[in-house]
Every structure is written in C-alpha cells, then in structure tokens.
Amino acid sequence: MNSMESGNKSTTKDLINLRARIRHSAAHVMADAIQRLFPEAKFGVGPPTDDGFYYDLELDRALTPNDLDQIESLMREIIAANHSFIYTEHTRSQIRSLHKDQPYKLELIEGLSDSTALSTYTHGTFTDLCQGPHVDSTGKIPAIKLLSIAGAYWRGDENRPMLQRIYGTAFETPKALKIYLQRIAEAEKRDHRKLGQDLNLFMFDPIAPASPFFLPKGTIVYQLLMDFVRKLYLEYEYQEVITPQIYLSDLWKRSGHYDNYRENMYFITADDREMGVKPMNCPAHALIYASQLHSYRELPLRIADFGRLHRFERSGVTHGLTRVRSFAQDDAHIFCTPEQIHDEVRKFIEMLLESYKVFDFDEPRVMLSLRPQKRVGSDSIWDTAETALRSVLEDSDLSYEAVEGEGAFYGPKIDFFVPDAIGREWQLGTVQLDFSLPESFNLEYIGQDGSSKRPVVIHRAMLGAIERFMGILIEHYGGAFPLWLAPIQGTIIPITDRNVAYASEIRNILIKEGLRIDVDTRNERMNLKIREAQLQKIPYMLVIGDRETLEKTIAVRTRNNGNLGTMSIEQLGLLLRTEVISGHQTNTS
C-alpha cells in the first residue's frame, strides 16, 4: 500500500503481479524446506496474500520459533541453488499418485473439475499441486522473511482439523522487505492498546473481560466524540433518547434476537423471569415509536441513542478497544415511509462522508451486503430492501462492491470502510434497512388517505462503536490527537516556583475560554516537564519563567518541536480557539 502508491496504474499492477509470483514461489520453497526437515508433514494450501504468503500443514508436534529459523535458513539455501520452476500437466490418476501421501492435496484434487488443467510445479526435488504462476527459478526470490506460526482450520471450517500455518513474506528487493518490516514496527508503536496505557486513556481488568474502563483522559475524548455527533444530530434533525439496559426476554423473542442472536447475549433471571441485557437499541426504539400514534406528517422520525450495549463475544475474538463486550454506538433508527428511504439513506451518507473528513480519513470503501442464509422476512421484502439500497448507491458518486450473504438477519446493509494513516482498513459506519422490525412490533403511521400504513426502519451508525472508533483514531493519529480532541490541550510549565502564581493566573484565563489546560507545578526541571509533555503528546507547552512573568507573556512550544516564541495571553487564546474550531468543523457547520 505504501511503496505502491508511486508510479502509474500499469506499473502498480505489474508490481502486484510480480509480488504474487515471488510470494507464491516462496511458499513452495518453504514447503520444500519443511518437507526436508519434517518428511511426515501433510500439506494444505500455500497461497500468496496481500502482504506475503503462508502454507498450512499438519505435523504431530507444534512448531516453535526456533523451527522457523531453521526453515528460513534452509529456504535461503534452496533459493541460492536457483532451481527452475517447471510446469507439468497430468492426468487425474497421475496427479493422485504423485500426492498419494498427502491427504489434503488429494481432497483438493477431488475438488478440481476436469475442465481445468491438473498441473504441478516442480523445483529441484519438490513437486506441488499448483496452477502457478511462479518466477522462473528459486533464485528469483530476492528477499524473504518468516513471520509467525498460527493455527488455521482446514478449508476455513471450524469443524475440520486445525492445521499449523506459517506466515512469511517476500519482496522484489531486500529494501522493499525492509520498508515493509519497518511499517509493521510503526504499526506496533501506534497500537492503541499500548498508547491507551501510556497516555492514560483507558484500562482493562480481568474481572470484566474485554470491557474497557475509560480513565479521565479517555473519557474526555469519548465525550468529545459524542458531542461531535450530537452537533450533527441537531443539524440533521435527530432526537436523542435514553432507554433501559435490561428487558424481559419477551422483547427479544418478539424482535427475533432470541432466535437469531441469543448466543451473543447476556441473560439474567430476577423474580423468576428471564431478562436479556440489550445488545442493540432497535427494539427499545420500536417500543418508543409504538407508544404513540404517528401521522405521515411526522415522518421521518430519527431516534438516536448512545445506550450501552453488551454482546458476548467468543473468547479469542476480542481485541483492545476494537472488539469489546461492552460498548456504545452512535446509533440511531429512522422510521420513515418506503418513499423516504432513498432520501434518508442519501442524507445519512452525506453526514457520514462529512464527518470522516474531519478525522482526516480518506474516502471510504463501500460494501453492499445482501441477504444471508439465516434471516427473517419474506423474499419479496428482501427484494424491495436490496433494490432501495442499490439505487441510492447508483445515484451517488461512490463506487461499491455488492456481496451476497453478508447482510444482517433483518435486512441488507451498506458498510463503510476507511484506511487509517498507515494503510490499514477499518469498518466504521453502517446503514441497514429493516422491514421486519416494523412487522414484529406492529408499527404504523396514518397515511394521507387516513389509513394505517407500515413504516420502514433504517438502522444507522456513523462512527460505529465509540470504543472501536476511538481505538482506530488513536492508531490513526499515533496518539497525537488534534487540538480539539486532545484530553489536555496545553500544559503550563513554570520554570521555578516563583512563576507558579502567574502560571495559575494564565491557566484560569484559558480554562474560562473553554480550553483544557494543566499546570505542572512539580519541583522538577523544565527539561523534564517538557520531555514528559512531549511523551504525553500534549499539543502545546506553555513555558513561563521570570521573563514571561515580568512581561506578562507566554513562551509557546508545540509538540512538533515548534518553538513559536513568546506571545500575549490574548494572542495565545486566539491561536488555540481558532485551531480548536477549525479542527472539527464540518462542511455545513
């Protein structure tokens, strides 16, 4: 993603193809090395990936990092020997007998149709079922590195055996490999779990697995994100509500969650009655809607809710802030007429694109997810819903990809994925149509002709889970939040304690201007205070010594090592306020 960006389209494509050939070839070389070291190994598949390659294999013992080193050095020998890759086509019985000791390969062969050529590639003494393409010879694999050992189900099926997967990568030059490895190291430095601890944003405790505790600084960011969304809600005419956390199971039976989502829910029993902790807000909003009679004149009705949700995620899938069991979304449900769907989805997408720009995210990738196997509602309802979403996307400038079977159980959806500062992609927003909820909750409005009609529900979230969004933002900014989001916007550094009184005076003035300012009154040297403020990624360091106290000025330094010199309190206030406002301004605000 990084080094590919230069150059025109065709060379980019050439490079991608070259890398795929190199990596696929490296996978063969790795399998060769493994077979020499472990002749009893049974091989699965070994394809190239976007970032490297892997090979799956079965072995009677677990591989260790030490084994990886051995495999890698043997690979280097095989590469140095510069064996040619030789393509051969076979009959079905030939290719079967070639792989007679390889049960997984035999299964793959069974799955191949007779219309495709049954081929192998051989280098040196190693032959593998493969349609290629490869580089000419093993010597044309310029740079390799084995990275990790993992478990992976055979054919991705959790009911089938778990194989060992070795991940590696290969590049067209040693330099390109080095750049890639540096990028991984950079990603580690930005890891939100590490930064969250270093910057005192949030913590975890084993007593509440996968459930974040937001510390005071993290809470400031969290609240600012909600404030940001609330401001857009005013503009886009949403109404916020607060709804209960726990409901009798009758509700979940009615909404379909009891049948379709139970394994992800927490249940408790009180008063001999079973209750479920909400994993979603939609049923609550349906109850609110149903509590009153509605006219078509009121629609669309946009109900927003930052309610805390709990979802039991299987152990092993949780991850820092990005996959948690307790969270809140910038969730809202739009109740509208079928005719209003198009306009509502369009407006939502407009709001979403506008807000992503504020966070310096590039244009999102858009995915339209269509009906899954496990679903509620008739096929004709699904037809209507899918057509509606498609038409909005067709009318917009956005390019999108439609995927069968990925929709929610209650309706099709559009998901938005954005790349962060180092090229990784994350799912943020989502908009989902729901024709089932209005049915099951018997929602109605009175139409122009005086008869009862069925509204449509649109589920939508822009930032998605605030927890997740914050995790992504931390990595995107590398912990250096823009001024408007920084938990502490400036720290005042008195050089001696003679300057503390003036420092407090400055602080009070800036606080009254709505800024988040600290004073570092510790008996430490200025250098240390600056260092720590830098490490905490505080945007402004406001140094105050005898000179400033006397002249009623402030020496201003930014975290980018920019020394802005001295200025008056008025100048500083203006500077900070201007930066705060421009930081989170949307197009329409």
Add this chain to the structure above:
RNA sequence: GCCCACAUAGCUCAGUAGGUAGAGCACACCCUUGGUAAGGGUGAGGUCGACGGUUCAAAUCCGUCUGUGGGCUCCA
C-alpha cells in the same frame, strides 16, 4: 470456541543446572530553583495470575482454570 505462545513491583523487563526475588522508570522524602526532550541522594514497594500436583524444597517441573497476545472461525 479452536491452535500456539505468554502472565515476575504501578510500567518496561531480568531472573534455564528447583534452594523462600532483581534493575530502570514511576512513587515518597531530602537536596537542587534549573530557559525548551531525563539534576542528585535516600526510601518504600512483589504470598512471581489462581488453584492443585511432584519434591526435603517450586517464580522455575507437571496439570487445570483465568486473562492477554498472534492467528483461524465468528463479527448482529
């Protein structure tokens, strides 16, 4: 849930022939009042994730559990 790994002071980590624990930073106190990324000294701090087993003796070996990490599956 599955495979593999890891769990030692608030943090980062050291502690492999099994013999009742160490460092740096942080913290407390003292000295130092210092102009743009670490001033110095002293001190306190750990039932080595939990439970069980082997052993005269377990942070160290074995088992179970919990949590976390890398993946797989899942992600409404």
